[in-house]
Amino acid sequence: MNNPYLPYPVRIQRVEIATEDKSLRTFDFEFIHPEHAEAFTYLPGQFAELSVPGYGEAPIGIASSPTEGSHLTFTVSKAGVVTSKLHSMEEGEIMGVRGPLGHPYPLGEMEGKNIVILAGGYAVTTLRSTMVWLLHPDNRDKYGEITFVYGARTPGMLLYKDLLEEWDARSDVNTYITIDNEVEGWDKYVGFVPQIADQVSPKPDNAVALVCGPPVMIKFTQPVLDKMGWTGDQIIMSLENRMKCGVGICGRCNVGPYYVCKDGPVFTKAQLDELPKEY
Amino acid sequence: MHDKIIAKKDLDSFVRSLAQSRDVFAPVRDKASMGWAQIDSADNLEFDFLNTDFSPKAFFFPQNERLMHFTNSSRDEDGMIMEEEPPRDREQVLLNIRPCDAKAFCVLDLVFCQDENAPDVYWKDKRDKTVLIGLACKAPCPTCFCTSVNCGPHHEEGLDMLLVDLGEDLLARPLTDKGQELAADLQDAPQEAVDQAAGQKKASEEAITSTVDMSKINERPVLEEYEHPYFDRVFEACINCGTCTFYCPTCHCFDIQDETQDEFGHRVRNWDTCMSWLFTHHTSGHNPRGTKKDRVRQRFMHKFKYMPIKLGGAIGCVGCGRCTRKCPVNIDVRTVVNSMNE
Numbered sequence: 218m219n220n221p222y223l224p225y226p227v228r229i230q231r232v233e234i235a236t237e238d239k240s241l242r243t244f245d246f247e248f249i250h251p252e253h254a255e256a257f258t259y260l261p262g263q264f265a266e267l268s269v270p271g272y273g274e275a276p277i278g279i280a281s282s283p284t285e286g287s288h289l290t291f292t293v294s295k296a297g298v299v300t301s302k303l304h305s306m307e308e309g310e311i312m313g314v315r316g317p318l319g320h321p322y323p324l325g326e327m328e329g330k331n332i333v334i335l336a337g338g339y340a341v342t343t344l345r346s347t348m349v350w351l352l353h354p355d356n357r358d359k360y361g362e363i364t365f366v367y368g369a370r371t372p373g374m375l376l377y378k379d380l381l382e383e384w385d386a387r388s389d390v391n392t393y394i395t396i397d398n399e400v401e402g403w404d405k406y407v408g409f410v411p412q413i414a415d416q417v418s419p420k421p422d423n424a425v426a427l428v429c430g431p432p433v434m435i436k437f438t439q440p441v442l443d444k445m446g447w448t449g450d451q452i453i454m455s456l457e458n459r460m461k462c463g464v465g466i467c468g469r470c471n472v473g474p475y476y477v478c479k480d481g482p483v484f485t486k487a488q489l490d491e492l493p494k495e496y
Numbered sequence: 497m498h499d500k501i502i503a504k505k506d507l508d509s510f511v512r513s514l515a516q517s518r519d520v521f522a523p524v525r526d527k528a529s530m531g532w533a534q535i536d537s538a539d540n541l542e543f544d545f546l547n548t549d550f551s552p553k554a555f556f557f558p559q560n561e562r563l564m565h566f567t568n569s570s571r572d573e574d575g576m577i578m579e580e581e582p583p584r585d586r587e588q589v590l591l592n593i594r595p596c597d598a599k600a601f602c603v604l605d606l607v608f609c610q611d612e613n614a615p616d617v618y619w620k621d622k623r624d625k626t627v628l629i630g631l632a633c634k635a636p637c638p639t640c641f642c643t644s645v646n647c648g649p650h651h652e653e654g655l656d657m658l659l660v661d662l663g664e665d666l667l668a669r670p671l672t673d674k675g676q677e678l679a680a681d682l683q684d685a686p687q688e689a690v691d692q693a694a695g696q697k698k699a700s701e702e703a704i705t706s707t708v709d710m711s712k713i714n715e716r717p718v719l720e721e722y723e724h725p726y727f728d729r730v731f732e733a734c735i736n737c738g739t740c741t742f743y744c745p746t747c748h749c750f751d752i753q754d755e756t757q758d759e760f761g762h763r764v765r766n767w768d769t770c771m772s773w774l775f776t777h778h779t780s781g782h783n784p785r786g787t788k789k790d791r792v793r794q795r796f797m798h799k800f801k802y803m804p805i806k807l808g809g810a811i812g813c814v815g816c817g818r819c820t821r822k823c824p825v826n827i828d829v830r831t832v833v834n835s836m837n838e
Contacts, residue, residue: 219613219614220580220614220617221611221614221615221616221617222563222564222616222617222618222752222763223564223578223580224578226576226577226578249577268578270566270568270576270577270578270754270761270763271566271568271576271754271756271761272754273752273753273754274752296779296780297779300779310570310576311570311575311576311577312576313576313577313578457778458776458778458784459775459776459777459778461750461751461752462750462752464611464614464616465607465610466607466608466610466616466748466750467749467750467751467752467765467768468748468749468750468768468770468798469749469768469770469775469776470776471794471798471802472784473718473719473722473797473802474718474801474802474803474805474806475806491717491718491719492718492719493718493719493722494784495776495784495785495790495794496784
């Protein structure tokens, strides 16, 4: 009988200040016991509780892809008690990871389709996982055209720059990296994600869109997708709500009858249209 | 399984034999109220009471419970690694539990043990090590409405044995193997006792006159029920005190917190309540249920709409009426449900 509350002990392998304002750090964790690495089987879109004994837990999307090996990567915004503590922690320190939790993106159902990814700000984390997974030689052939639109306020707020360069250079992905306002030396796109999405104008035929970003980005992206004829069941989103247990028991992250932790965090726009907007 | 009979004067030896290898708890009178207490004889057992003030949910889901512990030191080789608290070492018996409270555990099993491979081990351990001996209701409270929420005054679900008070004697009906085992030394009940118990069941059911109707709530789509104009009125009286959630036998929301002192650390869970704005408050400041209306609506929608959808029709209410009796502003769950059903 597995105890769903018991975190796996992990060691912080690497810490990196991820953005120019220092509000985000990227952590790599290695499992202390190899059998835990084996037990932690996940797919892009899932999350885990980062567990800092004495401080508590915070639910964070998994940014690494299982195709990258047994370590886990998370990019964490410094916001509350747990994440503030986490930002003060260093390589070599011991903490816990509990998961994987929730459902991944429907990668099986997405096979044979064109994929459009629209990401804003640090919500790009699980989409980093998705991109790495999709572009892996074992998986790339199963999907059609891949379009990746990602925006941040400034060049210094963009996450995972090395990977972005790599994807930009590939011929089998259409990459559109954008910042809010013009900056000297910036040679990529300028404008908000919804504007760039409008210019790119991805076709909805045989396609799926993964949309993840701050509420304001979601709000202005939706009309753009509507205009191009996308339907609710083609648009896949990922929700966040306050969580504790992560396994559908403690009662706080529900949106209607569904728990974001257990039934989500991935929902289609069509599903969400039939539920209260309690997120 | 045959119905058995036990004379009240012989109860003491029955309780003493139960208590030999188990912790036995029963409702006992404490001044004006009834509360759960450990007993080792039948001395304080009561048969004329309505129900205990608090539901017995704390036996499986304590108000504060240590889940794990750790050594609060990163210098220690084994430090900062969570270890499970040990399981219960003794069986326990809940004697004279009301059928509605036993039914509530069945509803909560669907929540706590929804994942067979990874159930809530703390709930399950205590459930597995507990025997439930129920006492059928002879005189239901005016706030009882169990018969319209899949329950009843002689409801047997979740019990290992049901006792029916026949005056000098108790009819003892074993319902599970555990109950059978405990009743092994009792005599078979004569037919007139069985008939008397059946008559009492009918009379008790008939004595429960208040009902709720959920037929329209069940039919309507979630969003339509959620937007029911009734929710604009019911929340106004509510003061979000959370009393209803603490007394409710099926309310099960909890918080998890870490506590440390010097080198010792624990992860504990505490009862929480959806009536609190903090319950859903994001670190960013955003709150998906930021208004009192959102929170009041959540509690009733959860019990009467969301749980039935998620749990194959199981209602998050057993009709015990505690919330109605304890509410400081007289919100009556029956009125709420019937209004939601309009």
